[in-house]
Amino acid sequence: MGNQKLKWTAEEEEALLAGVTKHGPGKWKNILRDPDFADQLSNRSNIDLKDKWRNLSVAPDIQGSKDKIRTPKIKAAAFQLAARAIITPTPSANTSLVDPLPRTRSSDLSIDDSCNIVVDAKNAPRYDGMIFEALSALPDANGSDVNAIFNFIQQKRHEVPPNFKRILGSRLRRLAAQGKLEKTQNFYKMNDHSLVIRTPLVARPKEINVKPRQTNSPRPAVSQERVCDASKSAAFKLVEVDMKLDAVEVAMEDTERMIKLAEEAEFILLLAKELHEKCSQGMLVEIN
DNA sequence: ATTAGGG
DNA sequence: CCCTAAT
Numbered sequence: 001m002g003n004q005k006l007k008w009t010a011e012e013e014e015a016l017l018a019g020v021t022k023h024g025p026g027k028w029k030n031i032l033r034d035p036d037f038a039d040q041l042s043n044r045s046n047i048d049l050k051d052k053w054r055n056l057s058v059a060p061d062i063q064g065s066k067d068k069i070r071t072p073k074i075k076a077a078a079f080q081l082a083a084r085a086i087i088t089p090t091p092s093a094n095t096s097l098v099d100p101l102p103r104t105r106s107s108d109l110s111i112d113d114s115c116n117i118v119v120d121a122k123n124a125p126r127y128d129g130m131i132f133e134a135l136s137a138l139p140d141a142n143g144s145d146v147n148a149i150f151n152f153i154q155q156k157r158h159e160v161p162p163n164f165k166r167i168l169g170s171r172l173r174r175l176a177a178q179g180k181l182e183k184t185q186n187f188y189k190m191n192d193h194s195l196v197i198r199t200p201l202v203a204r205p206k207e208i209n210v211k212p213r214q215t216n217s218p219r220p221a222v223s224q225e226r227v228c229d230a231s232k233s234a235a236f237k238l239v240e241v242d243m244k245l246d247a248v249e250v251a252m253e254d255t256e257r258m259i260k261l262a263e264e265a266e267f268i269l270l271l272a273k274e275l276h277e278k279c280s281q282g283m284l285v286e287i288n
Numbered sequence: 289a290t291t292a293g294g295g
Numbered sequence: 296c297c298c299t300a301a302t
Contacts, residue, residue, distance in 0.1 A: 004296065047296085
């Protein structure tokens, strides 16, 4: 009777998180069966997984444990967000997208719009078009700043989400990082790489179907339309993958930004505590 | 057999 | 972690 009260290792937690993102919460026996996680969780039962998940979902991280690791919490959430962006091929008839998404509710630093990634994913590539349109139309030869681009796009009567300005911001930064835009001190302008093949066929996969003309042709042979269909859907899937990768990158970007904010906030909180302690001890604190 | 919840 | 009702 030895191993009761076994502490969860980081590896086990990771495996659990990965398992949940893959199979969904509640599919514990499945996660346990999955050869990908079977080894690391060999000492855990499906019920253990359930309990652990429940704990991870609640604990808003208390500082009691020598402020071990709270970032993993955020990273885990980020991982889930990214995974969610990927695992959303068929908007219907797929996994139950009701993941509780364990997140702190109390000291929550507002992860706000990060749940609209799927939407962003669909729009991000289009924004690129608008951005390039704006940059090529705007006069400033030295480049334009975010506001100029933002205003131009709005005047174009392009419908954009409320948080568009921020999306635009991260979008610009990313394009600059990819070398598709030149950035100098918050001013962006196009360069040679801006016009390279960026998803050439964004053509809508609507109705281009070539239906078989009646049943007159007894032997349509190997049917060219099949081939056509295949390449068409292949192209579509490529675009799809492209968009999803994009979504993940954006998600990571936003997440890193959030983590930074969280850390800064925490630092300030520490300062505040320190000040409070000193003040309550009757000390005179001067703030420069 | 398995899962969700309460203890 | 364990126990139990519910599916």
